[in-house]
Every structure is written in structure tokens, then in C-alpha cells.
Amino acid sequence: MFALEITGVDRTFHVAGKPVPALRDISLSIREGEFVAIVGGSGCGKSTLLRLILGLDRPDRGEVRVGGQPVRGPGLDRGIVFQEHRLLPWLTAETNVAAALRRSGLDSAQRRQRVAEYLDLVGLTAFAKAWPAQLSGGMAQRVAIARALVNRPRFLLLDEPLGALDALTRLRLQAELARIVRHGGTTALLVTHDVDEAVFLADRLVVMQPHPGRISDVLTVDPAARRDRSSAVFLRVRDKVLGMLGVETEAVRAGAYETAA
Amino acid sequence: MKRVLPLLVPLVALAVWEAAARLSHVSHELLPPPEKVAYRLWDGFAHGGMTGDLAASLLRELSGFVIGATGGVALGLLLGLSRPACRLLGPLFLGYRQVALFAWVPLLSMWFGGGEQGKVAFIALAAMAPSAVNTWRGTSALPHSYIELSRVLMFRPLDYVRFVALPGALPAILTGLRSSLIAAWLATVGAELFLDVAPGLGGRMNEGRETFQMDLVLASVVLLGLLGLTFSRLAVAAEKSLLKRRAA
Numbered sequence: 410m411f412a413l414e415i416t417g418v419d420r421t422f423h424v425a426g427k428p429v430p431a432l433r434d435i436s437l438s439i440r441e442g443e444f445v446a447i448v449g450g451s452g453c454g455k456s457t458l459l460r461l462i463l464g465l466d467r468p469d470r471g472e473v474r475v476g477g478q479p480v481r482g483p484g485l486d487r488g489i490v491f492q493e494h495r496l497l498p499w500l501t502a503e504t505n506v507a508a509a510l511r512r513s514g515l516d517s518a519q520r521r522q523r524v525a526e527y528l529d530l531v532g533l534t535a536f537a538k539a540w541p542a543q544l545s546g547g548m549a550q551r552v553a554i555a556r557a558l559v560n561r562p563r564f565l566l567l568d569e570p571l572g573a574l575d576a577l578t579r580l581r582l583q584a585e586l587a588r589i590v591r592h593g594g595t596t597a598l599l600v601t602h603d604v605d606e607a608v609f610l611a612d613r614l615v616v617m618q619p620h621p622g623r624i625s626d627v628l629t630v631d632p633a634a635r636r637d638r639s640s641a642v643f644l645r646v647r648d649k650v651l652g653m654l655g656v657e658t659e660a661v662r663a664g665a666y667e668t669a670a
Numbered sequence: 671m672k673r674v675l676p677l678l679v680p681l682v683a684l685a686v687w688e689a690a691a692r693l694s695h696v697s698h699e700l701l702p703p704p705e706k707v708a709y710r711l712w713d714g715f716a717h718g719g720m721t722g723d724l725a726a727s728l729l730r731e732l733s734g735f736v737i738g739a740t741g742g743v744a745l746g747l748l749l750g751l752s753r754p755a756c757r758l759l760g761p762l763f764l765g766y767r768q769v770a771l772f773a774w775v776p777l778l779s780m781w782f783g784g785g786e787q788g789k790v791a792f793i794a795l796a797a798m799a800p801s802a803v804n805t806w807r808g809t810s811a812l813p814h815s816y817i818e819l820s821r822v823l824m825f826r827p828l829d830y831v832r833f834v835a836l837p838g839a840l841p842a843i844l845t846g847l848r849s850s851l852i853a854a855w856l857a858t859v860g861a862e863l864f865l866d867v868a869p870g871l872g873g874r875m876n877e878g879r880e881t882f883q884m885d886l887v888l889a890s891v892v893l894l895g896l897l898g899l900t901f902s903r904l905a906v907a908a909e910k911s912l913l914k915r916r917a918a
């Protein structure tokens with residue numbers, strides 16, 4: 410059984426009376442424990458797809474199933490990290506994480522213990538009492554990751570979670586994210602426009618194209634690629650995906666991967 | 671220099687008042703000089719029962735403020751958070767705002783009488799509007815992303831009010847409460863002047879007018895102004911300390 414099954418999903422918005430097809434005939438299945446990355450330029454419907462999985466929006470056609478059940482609305486089985494951390498500025502790091510446990514059914518001692526556990530997982534125990542305004546962008550995003558995971562969701566959805574961070578912080582958090590997600594064995598779906606990030610983190614890549622938003626390619630990433638960002642196998646996958654997105658690299662143009670691919 | 675500047679205009683005004691009282695032909699009965707008013711103020715507190723009047727007015731103001739502001743914040747939350755409530759009550763509330771406050775006096779005195787109840791009702795009505803308007807505006811201006819977050823975290827409506835709406839709208843609510851406090855103080859004097867005579871600063875002013883003691887009238891005016899200023903200052907300070915931690 411698949412953790413997530415999307416079958417024949419269409420979603421069209423209407424802007425000023427004109428139809429804007431955001432998603433056209435999307436089908437995708439994700440296995441339990443898999444880490445899948447969706448790459449594509451902006452406007453190809455990546456966020457719309459995540460909103461459908463979250464149950465914040467309904468497809469016009471087709472179906473989204475999580476754990477075999479059709480999605481009817483949001484649920485604590487799916488956690489999300491948005492591009493902006495979306496922490497509540499009037500709550501401390503720890504109370505922001507604790508707020509996610511309102512409907513968890515845990516008692517207050519269990520909640521405290523759970524919050525401490527996840528702040529520790531993201532390495533922010535020392536900043537439990539800090540206000541969001543006192544945290545750097547990377548730290549705030551780590552709190553947001555803790556908040557998304559604290560209910561131990563079966564699904565972690567990440568909508569360009571590192572997109573707003575500086576390059577160094579982003580690299581550091583990519584490694585953190587790899588560790589955190591593999592640690593919990595959560596099934597993860599990452600949306601990103603950073604192809605390196607996708608290749609580094611994911612087991613499988615889904616390439617989307619815009620107007621209308623659709624899936625053009627799905628490829629499996631060789632686990633060897635993840636081990637070294639400068640390895641030939643990493644670069645080959647990356648350049649291939651860049652090519653699919655219409656970015657020709659020098660190596661592709663020179664035909665360097667013709668035989669290897 | 672910065673500390674002296676705000677005092678400049680009041681000092682000049684005081685000097686003009688002094689000069690007018692001394693140099694013009696207007697009798698001191700009509701325009702008593704400042705020192706006479708100051709003396710009257712001191713005398714009022716020392717022997718004239720002004721403390722009791724002040725306490726009576728303050729108690730009245732605070733009762734009306736607490737009732738009105740609580741109702742105002744509740745109404746503002748309802749208007750800001752519930753679309754049906756906003757559609758049903760919004761226009762009614764905006765219409766009510768178009769009616770001058772004193773137009774309610776006859777109605778309120780019929781319903782509640784001209785005594786203590788009528789006065790407090792009038793003050794509460796005056797205090798209600800600013801709290802309601804600001805709370806309404808503050809809650810309906812919250813970013814949509816917080817609503818989305820609350821849905822993802824499966825918040826119940828009360829969770830949303832507690833974790834998002836109230837703290838998110840807090841700056842606006844505090845602005846509303848401050849305006850309500852001032853409105854309540856203005857309404858207190860109005861109620862005391864236009865409803866039944868009772869102990870209080872307004873009553874004292876009426877007495878001064880009827881017995882032709884302009885110094886008493888002016889002393890009451892000065893006291894009202896000073897207290898209004900104090901309220902405003904206290905409210906601003908409370909607001910600052912409440913919102914401080916967020917800015918960090």
C-alpha cells in the first residue's frame with residue numbers, strides 16, 4: 410500500500426473570470442518512508458499540490474488518498490513547513506511548538522516532554538524561551554520543522570522550506586533535514602526549485618512543468634549521489650534534471666553524459 | 671530643551687490667563703486668575719470634599735469603562751471573526767456610530783433612569799465603540815497565512831481566538847482600550863452634567879455654575895484635564911510594557 414496516492418488530479422482557478430489551470434492530470438504515488446522531491450519553476454502548481462494533500466483545498470477532478478483514505482481536510486497525520494517560518498510572533502519557540510499539540514490528546518507532562526524532544530532534535534534546546542524575533546532565519550525555520558514533526562505525522566510536507574535562507578545556512582539545514590527526516594522514518598515530500606537540494610535529499614525526483622502544471626518526469630536518485638555533492642553521479646543527475654527544466658549546462662551541451670545516462 | 675518644550679505652550683497660556691485676569695476689566699467673578707483657581711483646588715481637597723467627588727467620578731468612570739470595553743472587545747471579536755455576524759451586525763453597528771453620543775441620553779434615561787445606572791450605562795455606551803471598532807479592525811486584518819496555519823494545526827475556534835486572534839490583534843485592541851478610557855472619562859463628565867445631580871466632579875461644576883463660583887468651575891475643569899492626561903499616559907505605558915517583548 411502507498412502512503413500517498415494522487416490519481417488524475419486537476420485543479421483550475423479562476424482569475425478575473427478566466428480559468429487558470431494550476432494542475433492538470435497529476436498522478437503520483439509515494440511509498441511509506443520515501444523521500445520525494447518535486448522540482449519545477451514557480452507557478453507550476455507545487456504549492457497547490459501540497460494544499461490538496463494537506464486538505465486545505467479540494468481537487469476539481471481526481472483523488473488524493475493518504476494511507477488509503479481520501480483526504481477530507483487537514484489532519485495531524487500531515488505536518489507542513491512553509492517557505493516563511495510562520496511562527497506566531499507572540500509565542501516563544503517552545504510555545505510555538507507546543508501549540509501544534511493542542512489537538513494531540515497528550516496530557517501536559519507528555520506535551521512538555523515531546524516539545525523538549527523535538528527542540529532537541531533540531532538543536533534548539535538552548536533557545537526554547539526565545540521569541541521568534543530573536544531567532545535567525547535558519548533557527549526560526551528549524552523551530553518550524555520541530556512544530557511540523559512534533560505530532561509525529563506520517564507525512565512531512567515541505568514547501569520550499571529553505572528557499573528564503575542564505576546559501577550557507579541552506580547547505581547546513583539540508584544536512585540537518587536529511588538527518589531529521591531519516592531519523593524519524595517519516596515519509597517526506599519536499600517542494601523546491603533548488604535542484605541540488607532535491608538531488609541531495611530525495612530518493613525520487615518529480616519534475617513539474619508550468620502552464621498547465623503537470624508532471625513531466627519522475628526519476629530515481631542513485632543513493633550514491635547523496636554521499637558527495639561533487640561526485641560525478643550527483644552532477645549527472647543534477648544536470649539531467651536541469652536539462653529537463655530547460656537549463657542546459659556546459660557538460661550536457663558537450664554531450665559528456667550521453668553514454669553514461 | 672526637549673523636556674522644556676512641551677511645557678512652553680501651557681506656561682504661555684497660563685501667563686496670558688494671568689494677564690487677562692489682571693489687566694482686563696472683566697471681573698474676577700467671571701474670570702478668576704490662575705492662583706485663585708489653584709487655591710480653590712487645594713482648598714477643595716483640603717476642606718471641600720473634592721476627594722469624595724473625585725472618587726465618585728472615578729468609580730463611575732471605571733464601572734462604565736469595564737462594562738463598555740468588555741462588551742466592545744467581545745463585539746469586535748464577533749464582527750472580526752465571524753463572517754455571518756459581520757454581515758448581520760456590521761451595518762447596524764456602523765449606523766449606530768453615526769448617531770451622536772448625546773442623542774442616546776433621553777433613551778438611556780428612560781430605560782435606566784437618570785441615577786447611577788443611567789450614568790454608568792451612558793459611560794459604557796461611550797466606551798464600547800472605540801474598543802469594538804479597533805478590535806474589529808485588528809482581528810479582520812490578521813494575515814490569511816495564520817488562518818491556514820490554524821487549520822493545519824486543527825485549532826478549534828477557541829484555540830484560534832486564544833493563540834492567534836487575541837494576541838495578533840492585541841496592539842489594535844490596546845489602542846481601542848485607550849480610546850475607550852478617554853471616551854469614558856469624557857462621558858462621565860457629560861453624564862454628571864446632564865443626568866441627575868449626584869456627587870462627582872460634574873456635580874461640583876454644576877454647583878459652581880449655579881452659585882456663580884467660576885473658580886470652582888475652572889478648578890474642576892483643570893482637574894478633569896489633568897486626570898484625562900494621566901489616564902492617557904498610564905494607558906500608553908501599559909501598552910508599551912505589554913508589547914515590549916515582541917519587538918526584541
Ligand SMILES: Nc1ncnc2c1ncn2[C@@H]1O[C@H](COP(=O)(O)OP(=O)(O)O)[C@@H](O)[C@H]1O
Pocket residue numbers: 422423424429430431449450451452453454455456457458622
Ligand atoms: N488561490 C488561488 N487563486 C487563483 N490562482 C491561484 C491560486 N493559487 C494558485 N494560483 C495560481 O496557480 C498557479 C500555481 O500556483 P502555485 O501552486 O503557487 O505554484 P508554485 O508553488 O509552483 O510556484 C499560479 O499560476 C498561481 O497564480
Ligand SMILES: [Mg+2]
Pocket residue numbers: 455456457568
Ligand atoms: Mg509555491
